Amino acid sequence: MIRNLLLVASLGLCWGFNWVAVKLALAEIPPWTLRAVGFSLATAIMFGVLFATGTSPRVPRRHWFRLAIVGVLSIAAYNIFSAFAQLTATTSRAAVLSYMMPIWAVIFARIVLGEPFDRRRQIGLALGGAGLIALGLPLLRSGELSIGLLFAILSGVFWAMGSVVLKRWPVDASAPVITTWQLGLAAILTGIGMLIFEGVPTALPQLPSTWAGLAYNVLIGQALASTLWFVILGRMPAGIATIGSLLVPGVGVIGATLILGERPTMWDWLGLLLIVAAAASVLLARPVVPPAAGKPA
Template sequence: MGRDLLAALGVVVIWGLNFVAMKYSLRDFTPFQLGTLRYVFAVLPLMLFVKRPTLSWRWLVPAGLAQFGQFGLLFVALQIGMTAALASVLMQTQVFFTTLLGVVLLHERLSGPLRAGLALAAIGLGCFAANFVGGGATGGITLASLVLNLFAAAMWAASNIVARRAQRASPGYDPLQFVVWMSLVPILPFAVMAWLFDPPALRWQWTHASLGAWAGVAYLGWFATVVAYALWTSLLKRHPANRVAPFSLGVPIIGLAAGMLTLGERVSAWQWAGSGCVVAALAVVMFGGRMAARWFGSAIPSRG
């Protein structure tokens, strides 16, 4: 049990620091170069040892394209003004986008805690939007970076929906095989986008990147993608999801602290309020059902 707790905390730290690694690597790489290299590192050398999953490319390709959209948008957002601290919070809105897509595409039910969580998340986004009343960049981020970050979270949600439908089609597929082979898909579109949209003077700047920037790429590809995902999956295999999932609440906390301490980022009062609402919304979604059942269950007198 102690080892599993350490594994869960390790995943939280790895994913929380993930955004700092992105921000740091973007000093030497363009967003599309970073996307290309991230997935090259995620694929190599594991592809030589990990078998192709039993899933068809019908599922691998959409999942990979969703990843391309997610990180392409996120890397651009980080480059044009989004801070690592706030990106770690805003990406957690994928929970609510996943919920909405699940209702529309998978005909899943919208429970009471999910409704309350969505309402809190909407208030939180309103707090972020309050920074931009009157226009311009406020509190260290730009409106364009905020919008792109939210679209990136929506693409993460789309990836989740693909994974759920893949699970229905092939319940026994191996998640590690899935993530390694799916990582092949984004490499080509990222490389094409880099060639088409990066200024000619920057197309080969990756060859002059610092050792620290390359370390950031390795961290994103090997640790944030492969190691953390493998640990998380192993925890889900040994413990109920409702005991593992709450640890993800620690990701924005680590992300906020890391962004402020390592990059000197500042968080405005409105952004603190928005972050608090988003984290509270996640807590309501994860714990609200159990708390309501316990409270109302104890409030109803037993029949004897």
Template structure:
């Protein structure tokens, strides 16, 4: 089936940016309570526990997962072990405006990786759409004032976000280009995700162990931390990954990549709801540019 952007695909691809905007807000709020690699490990351990009753059979020795373990190990590394850990690490080392700004490079990574490794040509419409989408992100970040962007200074921690964006783009292309796993495994979303998490937890545990070995790990239990962990395990992990996988399958990774730039806009809207900030004209303009970039890039 040829990938195309339908209303259903657009809805599915809008859910992850909303969840990830909440993830960024919560991640910043609890950064003093738990170190980034440990937070990533706890998040996915909870997600694993949630999915285990639904798809625990996929971990049995005779499961279809194990003949394809190399592919699932790579999917788990790129998403659970790399992308999320790098973002949490970036939230501890870079200013939020830097993290969002550098993260807006994801659509470019999508187009670049698709061209280099999958032979997918980049159209002029996609380039125009990428430019429109990034302009929308810049409107949110600058609050409609050019001098705000002129004050932005990139720091070494921003490299983490670039690495995370590249990892996510590669992960998305791997989802859209299945190789060896049977259709029955791929169509069972909970089993497919649980297989990725199982391998991703290994990578996350190694990262967390290294964090504590270097003396940089910390964990301070509290009920707000517990509530935050439940949220990021259910929403940004299970729900968002399910929606992203289904959306990429329908629209293709190149078009899907533009939806990630909705994240800073949703972050601004969440700030309006939870922090009482009033929406501004530039929020509307940003939405028009980001949505316009999605439409332009996905037209044939």
């Protein structure tokens, strides 16, 4: 049991510090390029894991369209919007707002799946709304609202949409296989975006911190964290495994404070507590769809 809890805590640390890693990498690498490079390398690593473990990467042809839709929403769109969020907003606020995804999932599940708003979900929605007010009202009064905060919220919205689609139209394949193909699709889409909006990279990063951020994002934030998630799901119920994701925004805020020198306000900390409580109320109330590999930033 202790070993399993350590795995859950490790997952939260991997995903949480990934927000800091992406911020460091964005110092010299534009968003589309960062995601294209990261997804390409992570896809290669995940395919290597599949072949090393003897896992077939095959997916039924009839399920390719739904797999692509989920990959576009939960991987490509989530990660692009979360990257752009950090260009104009603090990492701590972006991490907290992005992790309202369980709240949006409840709303979409009600619309698409007809899932009822039971008491836990109602409490979660109320806490999530309070968290948004705690974060947004002081910024509105001080004129510090930025487009980055909207991007952070939209990243969570897209991830939630992808999760509900996957639950409504499941793919007949294992979680590692689904994630690997989703990463591959995201690599193609972000690669096209890179060519259209940023062009082919002509220079390598110069700062060691940029290389460190990129390496962490690919090796730990995506490849290792994805592997940990699948190991955890195989050992314990999804509801308990999800505790690891609840650690992510808190770790992201603490990491941004210690490493990036950000100084969250009292309202930022209150918003964090409310939104984490909202996510816990929702996630621990029902089985959840396993998040895909590139989710945390």
